[in-house]
Amino acid sequence: QSALTQPPSASGSPGQSVTISCTGTSSDVGGYNYVSWYQQHPGKAPKLLIYEVSKRPSGVPDRFSGSKSGNTASLTVSGLQAEDEAGYYCSSYGGSNNVLFGGGTMLTVL
Amino acid sequence: QLQLQESGPGLVKPSETLSLTCTGSGGSISSDYYYLGWIRQPPGKGLEWIGSIYYSGTTHYNPSLKSRVTMSVDTSKNQFSLKVRSVTAADTAVYYCAKGKDILTGYYQWGQGALVTVSS
Numbered sequence: 001q002s003a004l005t006q007p008p009s010a011s012g013s014p015g016q017s018v019t020i021s022c023t024g025t026s027s028d029v030g031g032y033n034y035v036s037w038y039q040q041h042p043g044k045a046p047k048l049l050i051y052e053v054s055k056r057p058s059g060v061p062d063r064f065s066g067s068k069s070g071n072t073a074s075l076t077v078s079g080l081q082a083e084d085e086a087g088y089y090c091s092s093y094g095g096s097n098n099v100l101f102g103g104g105t106m107l108t109v110l
Numbered sequence: 111q112l113q114l115q116e117s118g119p120g121l122v123k124p125s126e127t128l129s130l131t132c133t134g135s136g137g138s139i140s141s142d143y144y145y146l147g148w149i150r151q152p153p154g155k156g157l158e159w160i161g162s163i164y165y166s167g168t169t170h171y172n173p174s175l176k177s178r179v180t181m182s183v184d185t186s187k188n189q190f191s192l193k194v195r196s197v198t199a200a201d202t203a204v205y206y207c208a209k210g211k212d213i214l215t216g217y218y219q220w221g222q223g224a225l226v227t228v229s230s
Binding site: 036044047048052089091093097100104 | 173206214216
Protein backbone atom coordinates (compact mmCIF):
# COMPACT_ATOMS: atom_id res chain seq x y z
CA GLN A 1 0.00 0.00 0.00
CA SER A 2 1.25 3.49 -0.84
CA ALA A 3 1.65 6.30 1.62
CA LEU A 4 -1.24 8.68 2.08
CA THR A 5 -1.12 11.89 0.02
CA GLN A 6 -0.65 15.27 1.68
CA PRO A 7 0.24 18.65 0.16
CA PRO A 8 3.93 19.35 0.84
CA SER A 9 3.23 22.81 2.20
CA ALA A 10 0.54 25.08 3.60
CA SER A 11 0.56 28.56 5.05
CA GLY A 12 -1.53 31.12 6.84
CA SER A 13 -1.31 34.34 8.80
CA PRO A 14 -1.67 34.53 12.58
CA GLY A 15 -5.30 34.27 13.61
CA GLN A 16 -6.39 32.65 10.36
CA SER A 17 -7.49 29.05 9.80
CA VAL A 18 -5.67 26.51 7.68
CA THR A 19 -6.84 23.09 6.52
CA ILE A 20 -4.48 20.26 5.57
CA SER A 21 -5.77 17.35 3.54
CA CYS A 22 -4.83 13.68 3.62
CA THR A 23 -6.02 11.51 0.74
CA GLY A 24 -6.06 7.75 0.76
CA THR A 25 -8.30 5.06 -0.65
CA SER A 26 -11.38 3.11 0.33
CA SER A 27 -9.01 0.51 1.80
CA ASP A 28 -7.57 2.85 4.39
CA VAL A 29 -8.84 6.40 5.08
CA GLY A 30 -12.23 5.77 3.49
CA GLY A 31 -12.69 2.35 5.00
CA TYR A 32 -12.11 3.09 8.67
CA ASN A 33 -12.64 5.92 11.15
CA TYR A 34 -9.09 5.50 12.40
CA VAL A 35 -7.22 8.53 11.13
CA SER A 36 -4.64 10.19 13.37
CA TRP A 37 -2.74 13.45 13.01
CA TYR A 38 0.70 14.31 14.40
CA GLN A 39 2.58 17.59 14.80
CA GLN A 40 6.37 17.56 14.51
CA HIS A 41 8.61 20.52 15.21
CA PRO A 42 12.10 20.39 13.64
CA GLY A 43 14.42 18.02 15.46
CA LYS A 44 11.65 16.84 17.77
CA ALA A 45 9.53 13.72 18.07
CA PRO A 46 5.99 13.74 16.65
CA LYS A 47 3.12 14.61 18.98
CA LEU A 48 -0.35 13.08 18.68
CA LEU A 49 -2.94 15.79 17.93
CA ILE A 50 -5.98 13.87 16.72
CA TYR A 51 -7.08 10.22 16.79
CA GLU A 52 -10.14 8.41 15.48
CA VAL A 53 -10.64 11.20 12.89
CA SER A 54 -11.72 13.94 15.29
CA LYS A 55 -10.85 13.13 18.90
CA ARG A 56 -8.24 15.15 20.78
CA PRO A 57 -5.97 13.71 23.48
CA SER A 58 -5.99 15.54 26.77
CA GLY A 59 -3.98 18.76 26.58
CA VAL A 60 -4.36 19.38 22.84
CA PRO A 61 -5.97 22.79 22.22
CA ASP A 62 -9.40 22.80 20.60
CA ARG A 63 -7.91 24.99 17.86
CA PHE A 64 -6.98 21.66 16.27
CA SER A 65 -9.84 19.73 14.74
CA GLY A 66 -10.17 16.77 12.41
CA SER A 67 -12.76 15.53 9.97
CA LYS A 68 -13.19 13.07 7.13
CA SER A 69 -15.18 12.86 3.92
CA GLY A 70 -14.90 9.80 1.75
CA ASN A 71 -11.25 8.93 1.18
CA THR A 72 -9.95 12.30 2.39
CA ALA A 73 -9.27 13.33 5.96
CA SER A 74 -8.59 16.92 7.00
CA LEU A 75 -6.88 18.71 9.85
CA THR A 76 -7.95 22.29 10.53
CA VAL A 77 -5.86 24.63 12.63
CA SER A 78 -7.89 27.63 13.74
CA GLY A 79 -6.57 30.87 15.21
CA LEU A 80 -3.08 30.21 13.85
CA GLN A 81 -0.24 30.95 16.25
CA ALA A 82 3.49 31.20 15.62
CA GLU A 83 4.12 27.96 17.53
CA ASP A 84 1.88 26.08 15.09
CA GLU A 85 4.63 26.31 12.49
CA ALA A 86 5.66 22.67 12.17
CA GLY A 87 5.32 19.53 10.08
CA TYR A 88 1.97 17.73 10.19
CA TYR A 89 1.50 14.05 9.37
CA CYS A 90 -1.64 12.03 8.93
CA SER A 91 -1.84 8.33 9.63
CA SER A 92 -4.53 5.76 8.95
CA TYR A 93 -5.24 2.16 9.75
CA GLY A 94 -4.75 0.38 6.46
CA GLY A 95 -6.45 -2.92 7.22
CA SER A 96 -4.70 -6.26 7.69
CA ASN A 97 -2.89 -4.94 10.77
CA ASN A 98 -1.05 -2.27 8.80
CA VAL A 99 -0.57 1.46 9.47
CA LEU A 100 0.06 4.08 6.79
CA PHE A 101 1.52 7.57 7.12
CA GLY A 102 1.18 10.55 4.85
CA GLY A 103 4.20 12.26 3.34
CA GLY A 104 3.80 15.25 5.63
CA THR A 105 2.83 18.91 5.24
CA MET A 106 5.03 21.79 6.37
CA LEU A 107 2.87 24.55 7.82
CA THR A 108 4.30 28.07 7.68
CA VAL A 109 2.84 30.87 9.76
CA LEU A 110 3.37 34.04 7.72
CA GLN B 111 4.99 10.19 33.67
CA LEU B 112 6.44 7.57 31.39
CA GLN B 113 9.33 8.66 29.20
CA LEU B 114 10.87 6.58 26.43
CA GLN B 115 14.50 6.62 25.29
CA GLU B 116 16.03 4.86 22.31
CA SER B 117 19.57 3.51 22.45
CA GLY B 118 21.89 1.57 20.17
CA PRO B 119 24.72 1.93 17.66
CA GLY B 120 24.58 5.05 15.55
CA LEU B 121 26.49 3.42 12.69
CA VAL B 122 25.78 0.04 11.11
CA LYS B 123 27.52 -1.56 8.15
CA PRO B 124 25.56 -2.64 5.06
CA SER B 125 24.24 -6.22 5.23
CA GLU B 126 24.53 -6.28 9.03
CA THR B 127 21.76 -6.12 11.66
CA LEU B 128 20.48 -2.88 13.16
CA SER B 129 19.57 -3.29 16.84
CA LEU B 130 17.83 -0.68 18.97
CA THR B 131 16.42 -0.73 22.48
CA CYS B 132 13.73 1.51 23.93
CA THR B 133 13.83 1.94 27.71
CA GLY B 134 11.00 3.34 29.78
CA SER B 135 11.53 5.56 32.81
CA GLY B 136 9.15 7.22 35.23
CA GLY B 137 6.59 4.51 34.61
CA SER B 138 6.00 1.08 33.20
CA ILE B 139 5.96 0.38 29.47
CA SER B 140 3.67 -2.55 30.18
CA SER B 141 0.83 -0.64 31.81
CA ASP B 142 -2.62 -0.17 30.28
CA TYR B 143 -2.62 -3.09 27.84
CA TYR B 144 0.35 -1.63 26.06
CA TYR B 145 0.99 -1.39 22.33
CA LEU B 146 4.63 -0.55 21.66
CA GLY B 147 5.87 0.50 18.27
CA TRP B 148 8.74 1.66 16.11
CA ILE B 149 8.52 4.39 13.49
CA ARG B 150 11.37 5.74 11.39
CA GLN B 151 12.09 8.92 9.46
CA PRO B 152 14.82 9.12 6.80
CA PRO B 153 16.65 12.47 6.88
CA GLY B 154 14.44 15.19 5.41
CA LYS B 155 11.61 12.76 4.68
CA GLY B 156 8.34 11.57 6.15
CA LEU B 157 7.41 9.02 8.76
CA GLU B 158 7.29 5.28 8.07
CA TRP B 159 5.61 2.77 10.36
CA ILE B 160 7.89 -0.20 11.05
CA GLY B 161 5.61 -2.18 13.33
CA SER B 162 4.37 -2.80 16.85
CA ILE B 163 4.04 -5.41 19.55
CA TYR B 164 1.00 -5.90 21.77
CA TYR B 165 1.05 -6.75 25.49
CA SER B 166 -0.09 -10.22 24.41
CA GLY B 167 3.10 -10.69 22.40
CA THR B 168 1.32 -10.37 19.07
CA THR B 169 3.39 -8.45 16.54
CA HIS B 170 2.27 -6.37 13.58
CA TYR B 171 4.85 -5.44 10.95
CA ASN B 172 4.89 -3.20 7.88
CA PRO B 173 4.50 -5.63 4.97
CA SER B 174 7.42 -3.99 3.15
CA LEU B 175 9.77 -4.67 6.08
CA LYS B 176 8.24 -7.80 7.56
CA SER B 177 10.87 -10.21 6.23
CA ARG B 178 13.71 -8.30 7.94
CA VAL B 179 12.16 -7.06 11.21
CA THR B 180 11.81 -8.58 14.67
CA MET B 181 10.40 -6.88 17.78
CA SER B 182 10.39 -8.12 21.36
CA VAL B 183 9.60 -6.93 24.88
CA ASP B 184 11.43 -7.47 28.18
CA THR B 185 9.03 -6.22 30.84
CA SER B 186 11.48 -7.08 33.65
CA LYS B 187 13.88 -4.47 32.25
CA ASN B 188 11.09 -2.08 31.15
CA GLN B 189 12.48 -2.31 27.61
CA PHE B 190 11.45 -3.29 24.12
CA SER B 191 13.67 -3.82 21.12
CA LEU B 192 13.90 -3.69 17.35
CA LYS B 193 16.11 -5.67 14.99
CA VAL B 194 16.35 -5.00 11.27
CA ARG B 195 18.41 -7.51 9.32
CA SER B 196 20.38 -7.07 6.10
CA VAL B 197 20.36 -3.29 6.21
CA THR B 198 21.19 -1.01 3.30
CA ALA B 199 21.67 2.75 2.99
CA ALA B 200 17.89 3.03 2.57
CA ASP B 201 17.53 2.07 6.23
CA THR B 202 19.37 5.21 7.34
CA ALA B 203 16.87 7.14 9.45
CA VAL B 204 15.92 8.52 12.82
CA TYR B 205 14.22 5.65 14.64
CA TYR B 206 11.50 6.46 17.16
CA CYS B 207 9.98 4.15 19.73
CA ALA B 208 6.44 4.92 20.82
CA LYS B 209 3.54 3.71 22.95
CA GLY B 210 -0.14 3.60 22.15
CA LYS B 211 -3.32 1.78 23.15
CA ASP B 212 -3.74 -0.26 20.00
CA ILE B 213 -3.08 -0.26 16.26
CA LEU B 214 -6.11 1.95 15.60
CA THR B 215 -5.74 5.04 17.77
CA GLY B 216 -2.22 6.33 17.26
CA TYR B 217 0.85 6.67 19.49
CA TYR B 218 0.50 9.09 22.39
CA GLN B 219 3.99 8.74 23.85
CA TRP B 220 7.22 8.96 21.84
CA GLY B 221 10.93 8.70 22.48
CA GLN B 222 13.20 11.49 21.30
CA GLY B 223 14.54 9.41 18.41
CA ALA B 224 17.90 7.89 17.53
CA LEU B 225 19.75 8.45 14.25
CA VAL B 226 21.09 5.27 12.69
CA THR B 227 23.34 5.58 9.67
CA VAL B 228 24.06 2.61 7.43
CA SER B 229 27.48 2.99 5.87
CA SER B 230 30.71 1.07 5.43
